[in-house]
Amino acid sequence: MFLKTSFTTLIVGVFVVYVLHTCWVMYGIIYTKPCDRPRGDNCITPFLAGNPKLQLSIYASLQSNAEGGHTLIHKEENFDVSSKFERIVNVSLPKKTRNNGTLYALIFVHQAGLNPWQDPRQVHSVVQLTTYMLPKPPEISLISGEDQKQGQKRDEQKKKQRDGNLATGTGAKAGAASSPDHPVSHWRSRLTLNIVSDHFLFDREYLPSDVHRYLRVFQNGKKMVYLPLLFVDELSNRVKDLVEINSTSTELPLTICYDSISLGRLRFWIHMQDAVYSLQQFGFTEKDADEIKGIFVDTNLYFLALTFFVAAFHLLFDFLAFKNDISFWKQKKSMVGMSSKAVLWRCFSTIVIFLYLFDEQTSLLVLVPAGIGSIIEVSCTKMSVQGF
Numbered sequence: 001m002f003l004k005t006s007f008t009t010l011i012v013g014v015f016v017v018y019v020l021h022t023c024w025v026m027y028g029i030i031y032t033k034p035c036d037r038p039r040g041d042n043c044i045t046p047f048l049a050g051n052p053k054l055q056l057s058i059y060a061s062l063q064s065n066a067e068g069g070h071t072l073i074h075k076e077e078n079f080d081v082s083s084k085f086e087r088i089v090n091v092s093l094p095k096k097t098r099n100n101g102t103l104y105a106l107i108f109v110h111q112a113g114l115n116p117w118q119d120p121r122q123v124h125s126v127v128q129l130t131t132y133m134l135p136k137p138p139e140i141s142l143i144s145g146e147d148q149k150q151g152q153k154r155d156e157q158k159k160k161q162r163d164g165n166l167a168t169g170t171g172a173k174a175g176a177a178s179s180p181d182h183p184v185s186h187w188r189s190r191l192t193l194n195i196v197s198d199h200f201l202f203d204r205e206y207l208p209s210d211v212h213r214y215l216r217v218f219q220n221g222k223k224m225v226y227l228p229l230l231f232v233d234e235l236s237n238r239v240k241d242l243v244e245i246n247s248t249s250t251e252l253p254l255t256i257c258y259d260s261i262s263l264g265r266l267r268f269w270i271h272m273q274d275a276v277y278s279l280q281q282f283g284f285t286e287k288d289a290d291e292i293k294g295i296f297v298d299t300n301l302y303f304l305a306l307t308f309f310v311a312a313f314h315l316l317f318d319f320l321a322f323k324n325d326i327s328f329w330k331q332k333k334s335m336v337g338m339s340s341k342a343v344l345w346r347c348f349s350t351i352v353i354f355l356y357l358f359d360e361q362t363s364l365l366v367l368v369p370a371g372i373g374s375i376i377e378v379s380c381t382k383m384s385v386q387g388f
Contacts, residue, residue: 008320015316019309026305029271030264032208035201044202044217044224047121053112054079054228058191058256060091064104064126073105074256077112081195081228084259091129091254098247100185103129107193109230123216127191127232129254132183133286135244186242190255192233194269197260202226210270211263231266235273235297239290265301272296318369322376329380343384347377 035043056076061069074089097103110122204224207215216227236257243252261269276289284292296304354370 008323011319011323012316015312019312022308029210029267032200032211032263032267033203033206035203038201041222042204044204044207044215044226046199046201047225047227048081048197049199052121054081055110055112055114056193056258057108057110057116059106059108060129061104061106062094062096062101070106073254076258079109079112082197082260086258087256089254089256090251092251093245093249097130097185098245098249100245101130102185105129105191107230107232109195109228121218121227123227123230125230125232127234129188129191130185130245131188131237131242131286133186133239133242134182135184185245187245187249187252188237189241189243189253190236190238190257192236192257192259194231194233194259194261194266196229196231196263196266198263200263208267210267210274214270229263229266231261231269233269233273235269235276235293238293238297239287268301315369318372322369322372325376325380329383332383338384340384343381347374347381350374350377 037043038045056074056079057072058074059070060073061071071092073091074087076085076087091103093103094101105127106124107127108116108122108124110116110119114122116122116124202215211229214229214231217224218227219225243249245252276292279292280286280289299307350370351374354367354374357367357370
């Protein structure tokens with residue numbers, strides 16, 4: 001009895017330590033130690049504390065360094081970092097982008113009235129407006145049973161042939177580019193921007209490493225001042241918002257969304273964005289990463305935290321239930337008071353449920369306990385059939 005109680009206590013203790021450690025890690029991500037002495041030399045003060053007049057400028061370029069030229073697509077004068085807005089602009093696509101190329105957005109937050117390339121107090125970020133992905137599967141008409149896209153393409157080709165504008169080489173090249181087996185360029189129709197509006201005083205000795213790469217500072221007398229923290233939220237780029245680019249797409253709409261963000265939420269978003277990027281480096285496709293993005297973007301963070309605790313307790317109770325089942329059958333010496341048919345039926349139903357969950361590609365949080373339960377039921381059935 002002592003061994004059983006100590007083993008259960010050990011498991012519960014490990015679970016409690018795991019939950020507390022997770023809470024501590026999340027607290028370390030969200031909480032940032034401020035500077036205790038605002039007038040000290042270790043403090044880094046915000047540039048926004050002086051209420052400067054700012055301007056938001058967004059350019060489109062074929063290269064990330066704007067060497068091939070750039071085009072202004074949106075300018076937000078009298079830019080207020082605390083005011084939320086949403087703008088829809090039409091962006092002209094260069095010929096290289098239409099031919100399965102790439103397009104970048106250069107985002108500048110600079111002092112109003114100054115050229116962003118000549119403003120020493122500007123902050124900028126570069127993000128791709130296009131991404132490569134396999135084209136969506138064709139839509140089949142339920143009435144005619146014909147591929148709608150292929151039907152439209154066939155009609156267009158007939159029209160071009162009738163006008164004498166369809167050349168053999170061009171048609172072959174277009175057919176290869178639109179092959180469903182090759183990734184094609186897609187347009188990201190949403191661009192989400194955030195700036196930390198909190199006038200937070202950073203301490204040099206406790207500067208978070210995740211924020212460090214977004215921090216630009218300059219010397220103002222004896223004080224260090226950091227420029228606005230500009231963040232491009234790429235978690236909001238979903239597959240459902242992607243638009244396939246073809247040779248006829250000369251202009252596409254771009255929705256520019258801006259909202260202020262707290263420092264704690266920014267740090268959490270940076271960690272989640274880095275985690276998704278790491279998964280993509282390990283071979284996750286755009287669609288796989290989109291499912292993970294949906295967990296954080298489409299779900300309230302408080303509800304997500306509640307889901308984590310419920311899932312953790314669910315695993316704990318599953319493990320304790322498995323332990324009790326194994327202990328019960330180990331102590332069982334006969335089938336007195338039990339029905340062999342009931343044991344067989346329970347084993348059969350458990351296996352069927354596991355196979356159904358496996359076929360539906362259910363989350364591992366549900367699939368793994370169901371698999372362990374099936375193994376236990378098979379061993380229990382074997383014991384009941386062969387005898388104790």
